Amino acid sequence: MDNALHILTRTDLADIDITPSEVIELVEEGYLALARGDSRCPVKLMMPIPKLERDAVSYSMLGYDGSLEHLGFKTSYRQGSESAAKYYTTISLYDDATGLPFALMDCQRIGAARTPATTAIIAKHAAPEGADSALMIGTGVQGRNTLPYLLSALPGLRRLRLFGTHPDGIAESRAALRRWFPDRELELVEDVPAAVAESDIVVVASGRAAHPKVRTEWLRPGGLLISVASKGVASGALRAADYAIATSTGQLGVTGTRLAGDDDVVIDAELPEIVAGRAPARRDRSDRVFAFSSGMVITDIPVAHALATRAVAAGRGQQVRLWT
Incomplete structure (x- = not known):
């Protein structure tokens, strides 16, 4: 017709x-x-x-x-x-x-496809050199596909871990990984602060924060923390970072101002500029990088x-x- x-x-x-x-x-x-x-x-x-x-x-x-x-x-x-x-x-x-x-x-x-794709693109550019471990926090619709997307962008990732509280979400996260990478194993974690400290890439997409809210200071030097508009990230996480990225500074001003704590929002680079090669994804290999992902x-x-x-x-x- x-x-x-x-x-x-x-x-x-x-x-x-x-x-x-x-x-x-x-x-x-x-x-x-x-x-x-x-x-x-x-x-x-x-x-x-x-x-x-x-x-x-x-x-x-x-x-x-x-x-x-x-x-x-x-x-x-x-x-x-x-x-x-x-x-x-x-x-x-x-x-x-x-x-x-x-x-x-x-x-x-x-949304369940473009959100993990954005996460993967951030990680491809901003993860520390030689990153081999990723932690996913949250098993909602926005997070279940994250690990296979990360692996597609960073095939060198060796250790994949997940924190979740909903059995169906955990099962669907496992199924998503198995569909695209049937030979890879997923490790469940219970101690979120310890798992964050042991991971090169941490993605937080939890709605209700059924875990201690993630702090940038928990990252190892060079670590990358990606917040998918998550309530599971501590207020002030952006302020505590050595380098801050946003998909859009304007949208951060609408949906993520609490992450700056009491300070004005200061972003070092926006993702489109990083992808285009016009802005760096970090200044130093030891930077703890915080990235705010808001859907565009x-x-x-x-x-x-x-x-x-x-x-x-x-x-x-x-x-x-x-x-x-």
């Missing part, structure tokens, strides 16, 4: 194949296009819902991917911060070459487009003429 909007559900997208390496390449190109000035990515708009009896937040992001010539609108609503049961997120894509809407999609699968719609758009294109080719979804 010509000039139709493709509507793709979570089920439509669930088994569409895309490898971690492919997603990493798509996300990295998204950052490069932004650094070249070909793309646009305003800071996200976030709004708490003014109801005293429940905790809820909504946000939206708008961006333009200059490589694909697609515009993306992402919206999210979360009712309650302690559970993902009422978290709904969608993305709509518009083809700027034709001016036509292309797809309206559930965005859970997209210019990384959602290429992943969404790839999944939508494959889903449509497979005959998935519905086609709707909204303007007839």
